[in-house]
Amino acid sequence: MTVMNVSRLIPTTAVAGAVVLGLTACSASDAADHKNGDKLNVVASFYPMQFLAEQIGGNHVSVTTLTKPGVEPHDLELTPRQIGGLGDADYILYLKGIQPAVDDAIKLSESTHSVDAAKLTTLEDHGTETGGDEHGHEHEHEGEGAGADPHIWLDPVKYAEVAKGVGASLEKTDPGHAADYRKNTDALVKRLDTLNTAYETGLRNTATKTFVTTHSAFGYLAERYGLVQEGIAGIDPEAEPSPARIQEIHTIAEKSKATTVFFETLASDKTAKTVAADTGLRTDVLDPLEGITDKSKGDNYFEVMQSNLAALQKALGAK
Ligand SMILES: [Zn+2]
Numbered sequence: 001m002t003v004m005n006v007s008r009l010i011p012t013t014a015v016a017g018a019v020v021l022g023l024t025a026c027s028a029s030d031a032a033d034h035k036n037g038d039k040l041n042v043v044a045s046f047y048p049m050q051f052l053a054e055q056i057g058g059n060h061v062s063v064t065t066l067t068k069p070g071v072e073p074h075d076l077e078l079t080p081r082q083i084g085g086l087g088d089a090d091y092i093l094y095l096k097g098i099q100p101a102v103d104d105a106i107k108l109s110e111s112t113h114s115v116d117a118a119k120l121t122t123l124e125d126h127g128t129e130t131g132g133d134e135h136g137h138e139h140e141h142e143g144e145g146a147g148a149d150p151h152i153w154l155d156p157v158k159y160a161e162v163a164k165g166v167g168a169s170l171e172k173t174d175p176g177h178a179a180d181y182r183k184n185t186d187a188l189v190k191r192l193d194t195l196n197t198a199y200e201t202g203l204r205n206t207a208t209k210t211f212v213t214t215h216s217a218f219g220y221l222a223e224r225y226g227l228v229q230e231g232i233a234g235i236d237p238e239a240e241p242s243p244a245r246i247q248e249i250h251t252i253a254e255k256s257k258a259t260t261v262f263f264e265t266l267a268s269d270k271t272a273k274t275v276a277a278d279t280g281l282r283t284d285v286l287d288p289l290e291g292i293t294d295k296s297k298g299d300n301y302f303e304v305m306q307s308n309l310a311a312l313q314k315a316l317g318a319k
Pocket of ligand 1: 151215217288290
């Protein structure tokens with residue numbers, strides 16, 4: 001690994017001192033970080049990227065995730081050690097536009113091994129569908145791509161597009177194991193197709209198409225399956241929703257026969273409970289899958305997506 005790192009560092013034309021420092025840091029952490037020998041050293045930004053890297057990389061990769069379980073990804077601050085680790089990575093998988101700290105660190109690292117998942121599918125702006133800017137989402141950032149909804153992994157079809165792109169780029173990075181990466185990608189895409197079919201079938205006949213959520217993460221999912229996501233004002237999960245929006249949600253819920261206010265596991269359920277109490281709706285969990293913890297309703301992407309489907313079917317009155 002050390003030899004490979006030298007050959008990668010030289011073309012960056014970084015100051016010689018930086019090269020030496022990089023080497024020192026690498027050797028010092030070698031025992032701890034690089035114990036997997038010949039495996040591809042992969043850094044994933046947060047859970048949806050980690051899952052793709054693990055599923056497609058299989059036993060040819062050793063995946064480190066920058067976002068620890070239970071941490072809201074957009075709040076992430078990187079440690080100097082994590083930032084240094086980016087320079088050692090053989091392959092970095094991230095989603096630009098959701099974690100400014102990661103975007104900045106990757107830019108600074110000048111890594112030529114980073115893959116932006118947002119470039120492997122098409123992003124859309126769901127701002128208007130969730131009621132305009134004031135009901136926007138916490139992951140909206142200024143600058144490049146502002147307004148684009150990053151929650152692509154909650155749509156199995158878009159996630160499959162990203163999976164194919166990740167598979168292709170892993171083949172390029174590590175051609176020796178290309179056949180395995182292709183096989184793993186095909187298997188994952190097949191499972192995502194099956195999941196898509198389960199959602200299509202499960203949500204086809206429902207009493208209502210509208211669901212209310214504190215975290216407007218389900219724009220792509222709603223669009224894919226003909227549903228309407230009503231996000232509650234207060235982009236910060238801890239923020240109080242405005243009385244006007246609660247009134248609006250009340251009206252929408254009555255009109256659309258919505259039954260449930262969804263909240264997520266990584267944030268407080270206070271907003272959901274307040275709104276549910278004010279509108280006479282139930283509360284339930286719809287997991288945006290931004291991290292897996294002990295509280296998650298499932299141990300991996302597929303299990304949580306299945307519980308999300310069950311929760312949606314119940315809330316929408318699936319027949
Ligand atoms: Zn989110």
